[in-house]
Amino acid sequence: MSSGESPRLVVMGLNHKSAPVATRESFAVPAEYVPVLNRRLLQLGGLTEAMTVSTCNRVEIYGVSASSEVHAREAMLQALAVDRGLDPQELSAHSYFHSGIEAQRHLVRVCASLDSLVVGEAQIMAQVKEAFQLAREAETAGTLLEQNVQAAFRGGKAVRTETGIASETVSIGSVAAELARRIFPRLADSRVLVIGAGKMGRLTARSLARGGIKEVWVTNRSPARAEALAKELGWTAKPFAQLDEWLVHADVILTCTGADRPILELTRMRQVMKARKHRPIFLVDIAVPRDISPSVTEVDGVYLYNIDDLEAVSRDHLQRRMSETGKAEHIIERTVSEMSTRMAQSSVFPVIRQVREHTSTLCQQELQRAFQRKLQHLAEEQREQVSHTVQATLNKLLHPAMEALRDQGDQRMTLAEAARLLFGLDYPSLSKETP
């Protein structure tokens, strides 16, 4: 049952800051269960609209509530924990709850990736969009939730375009791809040679390939492993025995073997570079112990980055992202302010419409009664004039009220103050008696 409060956005959830991964895992909502959860939230009565966002780093329920915070919170706990046989106390201990402007601020920060594990990451906006789409399909997302979510998307987009929060890459693979782009003008025309078939090498090579490289070769001391990796990822396996030949033709070399001694040394690289006619070559050594001797950098045109170097660049990029958060917070506050104003106006417009309809109906009824009785002698033209005058008087009477509702409809005040505001009355002077 509504407590008479105006509808507002609420959010409850847990993320990487509030809960350990085991807790997040247990409360995570599978994609196929999300619509069920959304509908259940509406059935429980605390929310009039609902949307669930469940990713590897957060599980959150966004909703619109016109009832008390307690009621909304209980509904969320019930749906997210009790109904699924999970411990509501554990959820309470690790979750956060925001309402009104705080909830709006949180939503915008999430969409802007300021609340993410890696600030500036690009996936969260798509994840929230997907969650909203599921809510629409389940018919649990209404006008108010849509307004807030769309405003949050706009704010998130503004943060990404107007600040440098997403300008630099931070994952190791992306950093390697970015460095390769700083050497080679067209990465798509470059070849990557992956030496070794380890997991880290595979992940890094995939990031490089996502950066635009079309041709990836893989070689390993064990031909079977190289073949298996090549087949799995659509790459080309090359025999390890002809490594020197592949080094001459590849532009980016990624090494991740388990060798205990370097496989690429100064002498070998000198010969390779001579055969390459000194075209630049980018070496990425993510193996520990290192596969590439550091002395190879003495050869002109050889650029070598090991795992520590890539991590240092990644940290530097992350720091630069963090330095942009100040600007991002300004944009977020601007967005939240717009959201609050729209939310307030949204709750007022139905009232304005109702007042107009109600007064217009009353006016028509009284005029009809008058035209059938005391004013039945009036001609058609005269009746029109009377209707017109009455309507004009009504509009003048309602005008200050409608303006006040539009501009200050979300303000709290006494009834007397509200009456003065609505009817455009001046305050009486202190010397006069009030009736």
Place this chain on the structure above:
Amino acid sequence: MQVALLALAALAYLLAAALSLTGLVRAHLQPARKAQWFTLGATILLLASALSPEGLHSTSFAVTFLTVAAAGSVFVIQRWGDYPVLVPTISALACAVSSAATLHEVFPADFRQSPATMVTVMHIGATMVGYLLFLPAFILANLYLSQSWRMRTKQGLSAKLPPLMTLESFAWRLLSVGFVLFTLGILGGVITGDPSTRTLRPQHVLGTLAWLVFFGSLLGRALVGWRGVRAAVTLLIGFSLTTCVVLLYVFR
């Protein structure tokens, strides 16, 4: 005294350039730091020569003074951080200026007006246009050296500059076109020169040296794919030699 100061300054700048370029090629910072002191010493000598009684009335005064200002500011900038490309670049150009000023003082009557024929116009025009193409090539080579240094020393690269290979490729294209014009200009000079007065003059020697440096590097690039930091350094050297030749004409 002015000549001695200029010659010493040129020598000191040459040492500074050689030391810092070695460091650049090997991606070591130490030689560049040592070279700064040679640059400082050379700049003091150059300033002294500019302020000497002969220097104050010399046609090379303005350019010399500007060079002192540029070299001095490099020394100040290096106090704030390491900019390894700055020292060799400025040292090489300052060496060109002081060498030109020295040669101008030693061989003052060595510029004779040739009759203004079409060939003379071609000689001057082609050489100057060639030099003007060398200038952006020189700038691109500097940017390449700077980015290459940053890449080799793991400092990360500026995303605002084009990729390394693009910088290098454009530099060498400009150099190639400029070299053709420079060659035409030199040929024009050979044709237009008065046979009765043909002697080996400083601008001829330096111009030929510059031509040989450019020719060697372009040939090396075409035949054996010579590129990278060493190739960019030769571009720098060639440009300095060409600048010296141009200044010799400016100072006359």
